[in-house]
Every structure is written in C-alpha cells, then in structure tokens.
Amino acid sequence: MRVHDTYTGSLVELPPPPGPIGVYWCGPTVYQRIHVGNAFAVTVLPLWLKRWLGYRGYETKVVVNITDINDKIYDAAPGHSAALAADATRWYFEDTARLGLGRPDVEPTAAETIPEQIALIEQLLDGGFAYEVEGDVYYRVAHFPEYGRLSRQRLDQMEEQEPNPLKEDPRDFALWKANKPGEDTSWDSPWGLGRPGWHIECSAMAEKYLGTSFEIHGGGLDLKFPHHENEIAQSRALGHGFARIWMHNGMLSMRGSEMHKSIGNDVSLKDALDRWGRETLLFFFLTGHWRKPLDYSDETLEQARAQLETFRNAFRSTSEPVGDWAELEAALDEDFNTPEALAVMHGWRDHELLRRAFGIFGLESIAEIEEAPTELADLAERRREARDAKEFAEADRLRDELAAAGWEVRDVAEPPGYRLVRCP
Numbered sequence: 001m002r003v004h005d006t007y008t009g010s011l012v013e014l015p016p017p018p019g020p021i022g023v024y025w026c027g028p029t030v031y032q033r034i035h036v037g038n039a040f041a042v043t044v045l046p047l048w049l050k051r052w053l054g055y056r057g058y059e060t061k062v063v064v065n066i067t068d069i070n071d072k073i074y075d076a077a078p079g080h081s082a083a084l085a086a087d088a089t090r091w092y093f094e095d096t097a098r099l100g101l102g103r104p105d106v107e108p109t110a111a112e113t114i115p116e117q118i119a120l121i122e123q124l125l126d127g128g129f130a131y132e133v134e135g136d137v138y139y140r141v142a143h144f145p146e147y148g149r150l151s152r153q154r155l156d157q158m159e160e161q162e163p164n165p166l167k168e169d170p171r172d173f174a175l176w177k178a179n180k181p182g183e184d185t186s187w188d189s190p191w192g193l194g195r196p197g198w199h200i201e202c203s204a205m206a207e208k209y210l211g212t213s214f215e216i217h218g219g220g221l222d223l224k225f226p227h228h229e230n231e232i233a234q235s236r237a238l239g240h241g242f243a244r245i246w247m248h249n250g251m252l253s254m255r256g257s258e259m260h261k262s263i264g265n266d267v268s269l270k271d272a273l274d275r276w277g278r279e280t281l282l283f284f285f286l287t288g289h290w291r292k293p294l295d296y297s298d299e300t301l302e303q304a305r306a307q308l309e310t311f312r313n314a315f316r317s318t319s320e321p322v323g324d325w326a327e328l329e330a331a332l333d334e335d336f337n338t339p340e341a342l343a344v345m346h347g348w349r350d351h352e353l354l355r356r357a358f359g360i361f362g363l364e365s366i367a368e369i370e371e372a373p374t375e376l377a378d379l380a381e382r383r384r385e386a387r388d389a390k391e392f393a394e395a396d397r398l399r400d401e402l403a404a405a406g407w408e409v410r411d412v413a414e415p416p417g418y419r420l421v422r423c424p
Contacts, residue, residue: 001056001333003216004291006224006246007150011335014215014245017057022214023049024206024243026223027107029067030088031076034095035266036281036296037252037259041220044285045249047101049216051360052332063209064104065202066092068111069185069195078182085111095269099278101362108205110196114187116204117196120234121175121189129237133166135178135192141171144233150246151225161226173230175200199230206231207240217243222258224248250292259296267296280305282363286338307342308366311358315351315367316419323348328357372407372420380409380420 002011014021025046028034034042042064050062068085077084089109097103110117121137124130130139141147141155148155160170174197179186186193196204206217212235219228228246235242251258259266272281284304288294323345331340341357348354355367372380383398402409403423410419 001053002335003245003247004335005244006248012245014058018059019053019215020059020061021053021216022210023060023062023216023218024202024210024214025062025064025104025217026202026219026227027064027066028088028092029070029072030085030092031070031073032088033091033268033270035259036269036272037220037266039096039099039269039272040252040285040294041249043096043099043101044282045290046104046218048338048361049218049336050104051101051362052336055360056329056333061106061210062104063106063108063206065205066107066109067198067201068109069201070110070198074183079184081183082185091270095273098269098273099282099362100365106209108209110201110205111185113201113204113208114196116208117200118176118189120200120204120207120238121196123238124175124234127237130175131168132191133164135176135194136164136166136174137176137191138164138167138172139175139230139233140168141173141233142169144237146236147233148229150229150232153225153229173197173199173226175234199227200234202227203231203234203242206242207235212238213241214243216245216247218247218249221248221251222260247290249290250288250294252294252296254296258293276301276305279363279366280308282361283308286342286361289339290336311345311354312366312421314349314354316369316421317349319351320349323350323353325353325356332360372422376402376405376407376420380418381416383409384417 001014003014004010005012023046025042027042028038046062046064050060053060066089068089073081073085121130124139125132125137128140129143130137148158155171158171161173176189176191176196177194178191179193179195183195186195206214217228217231232242253259254265254267257265280301284301285294287304287307327344328341331337331344345354345357351367355364358364358366379398379402383395383402386392386395386398399409402420406423408421408423410421411417412419
C-alpha cells in the first residue's frame with residue numbers, strides 16, 4: 001500500500017504486513033461542537049484508514065488527541081476554560097459516536113500529558129534548542145536547519161508566529177507560556193506556573209503512545225504550518241525519527257470558502273447528522289479523494305443521497321456474480337483512493353462483495369432492506385388488485401396514500417409485481 005507523503009511530496013510505500021503501523025492524528029481543539037469538516041479530518045479518515053489497514057493484515061495503533069489547553073479555549077471562555085473544554089469534549093464524543101465508526105485506540109488529552117511535555121522541553125533546553133524568558137520558554141528555530149521543509153518555506157522569509165519583544169528571534173515559537181490574567185488553568189514547572197504551547201502537546205502525546213519513531217502522522221492541510229512544522233522541529237532536534245509519513249487531508253469548503261469554526265463558516269457535525277443522517281454523510285465523504293477539497297452544500301449532499309439509493313436498489317435486486325475484489329484493493333492500496341473504489345463498486349452486482357466493501361466504511365447498514373409495516377403492505381396489495389381491475393384512479397389514490405406515509409411502491413416483474421421502498 002502507498003500513501004502520499006507531504007514531507008517528500010511523493011507516494012511512499014508502507015512496510016509489509018503486519019507492520020506494526022503507528023498512526024497519530026491531530027484531533028479537535030475543544031471549545032465548541034465539532035464541525036463536519038473537522039469530523040472528516042479527525043474521525044472519518046483515520047478510522048477508515050484503521051479499518052482498511054486491519055483488513056490488509058496490519059497491526060495498527062491509532063492515536064487521535066484532544067487539545068483541551070489552547071488559546072482558543074481561553075478566549076472563548078475567560079475564567080471558565082476548563083469547564084468549556086470538558087463540555088466540548090463530551091459533545092465531541094457524543095457527536096462522533098453517531099458516525100458508527102468506533103473509536104481510535106487511544107484518545108489522550110493535553111492536560112493529562114503535562115509531565116511528558118515538561119520533560120521534552122527540559123531536553124530541548126539542555127540541548128540548546130530552547131531558552132527561557134520571564135517564565136516563557138521558546139524554541140530556537142534557527143538551530144534546526146531543516147525547518148520549513150514540510151511546508152516548503154524559506155527560513156529567511158517566515159513571519160513572526162507569536163509576538164514577544166523579548167524573543168531572540170521573531171520566528172521562535174512557544175514551548176511553555178507563563179500564566180496570564182484570565183487563564184483559569186495552570187501547572188507547576190521549572191519555569192513557574194504556566195501551561196504548554198500547542199505544538200509541544202502533540203509531540204509529547206505522539207511519542208508517549210507510539211514511541212519516538214512511527215509510521216504516519218495526519219491532520220488537516222491547515223495544520224501543515226506552523227503546527228506540524230513545529231512538531232518536526234521539536235522531536236527531530238532531539239534525534240527522534242518521529243513520523244515517517246505525513247498525511248494532510250484537503251479541506252471541506254462551504255459557499256466557496258474553506259470551512260473553519262473560527263470564522264463561522266461551518267456546519268456542526270450534530271446538525272449535519274440531524275439533517276442528512278450518518279449514511280448519506282459518510283457516503284458524501286467517500287465521493288472525494290482525501291487529499292482534495294470537497295464542497296459541502298445541499299446539492300452535493302443530495303447527489304450523495306441519490307448515489308446511495310442506487311446501491312440500495314442493487315441490494316433490492318437479485319445478487320449476481322459480477323465484481324472483482326482485487327479492483328477495490330488496487331484502488332484503496334494506491335493512496336486510499338475512495339472515489340476510484342466507489343467507481344469500482346458501481347459496477348458490482350454481487351451482494352456479498354458490496355456488503356464487505358461498504359463494511360470498511362461503516363456503511364454495511366445500507367444492505368439491510370427495511371420491511372414495510374403490515375398495514376402499508378395491505379395498501380400495496382390493494383393497489384395491485386386495483387391496477388389488475390384497471391381501476392387506475394383508485395390505484396393512484398392508494399399510491400399517494402403510501403407516499404404520504406413515506407413509502408414508494410415500485411412495479412417490478414417478480415411476484416407479487418411490486419416492491420415497497422422507504423422514500424429517501
């Protein structure tokens with residue numbers, strides 16, 4: 001299996017099964033309900049990848065963190081950030097559970113790994129890669145020659161990340177921040193009360209659960225710089241291999257702009273699930289390549305729902321031995337190409353193959369054919385009798401009554417001459 005690596009800009013081969021394959025994915029920053037774009041980046045893609053790797057015989061460990069210490073949380077709830085983070089973490093678990101994809105193997109929080117973060121910072125200070133200024137600790141960007149390689153930026157053209165006139169270099173970034181007014185959480189450290197910077201949190205959590213070298217680090221394209229660039233600098237400065245492959249998913253867009261909580265251009269996962277249901281939403285994600293942008297709109301969701309219905313119809317029809325599993329494997333083994341896999345599946349008529357394929361994506365439920373209630377089945381039979389007697393007005397009336405109840409009656413050649421289908 002090969003996946004695209006942002007660091008090298010090429011497709012990189014995974015080691016042969018069983019691996020193991022360690023996967024670290026940057027999870028949500030918990031200050032409000034997760035939006036549907038976040039859901040793909042932090043839940044759908046890593047868990048689909050986990051399922052496919054498992055099917056291909058790999059031993060996997062997937063870690064998706066929860067960022068519960070962050071400037072965005074302090075800004076959203078001054079003096080009450082801990083309570084907001086706890087609430088938003090609970091919402092995150094509730095909403096993503098509705099996708100039906102299971103959970104990552106480990107879901108650590110930044111707050112529970114403070115000792116590991118402090119230990120990493122101390123190592124960076126000992127190695128000359130960091131310095132302390134009035135309770136803050138900064139990373140010396142200029143001391144890491146490879147800085148900027150992931151994001152393809154030149155060091156001499158980078159802008160300041162975190163303004164502070166006391167920094168040695170405007171490009172240096174915070175590893176530890178002294179406690180400030182309005183921040184209701186802080187921890188003891190060798191540099192006084194404070195809290196970790198965002199970037200050291202992920203280096204510490206990844207290395208705690210996957211070791212200093214592992215296969216895959218993933219996250220949204222918007223995290224490439226500065227977050228992932230800084231993670232690499234922190235860990236590799238200490239001689240740690242860290243992640244071998246960097247996977248960055250394309251962003252979901254809405255009304256022509258990237259979906260972001262911070263600018264209000266988003267739809268919560270909860271609202272998307274309430275409106276479209278988990279099956280349509282997961283199928284929508286299948287239609288786009290994970291590295292490419294994907295447009296979220298009523299039109300694209302309606303298209304996904306219509307495509308999903310064609311597969312339901314395939315399950316309602318007689319199974320035929322049409323389909324080649326090797327074609328699906330080829331599509332997913334080549335950069336996890338779900339649109340290509342979907343195109344392969346559209347040509348299948350074998351129910352067992354389709355059921356197995358959809359099971360990888362948590363969509364095996366579409367193979368389940370819902371039986372109509374007895375009273376509606378009686379209406380459909382009366383409609384058939386009316387049609388046989390050429391009482392077409394009565395047949396149309398009964399058809400409309402069924403439609404009002406949410407069911408479509410379809411005329412077919414097989415006995416009893418019709419099929420009742422729940423309206424999408």
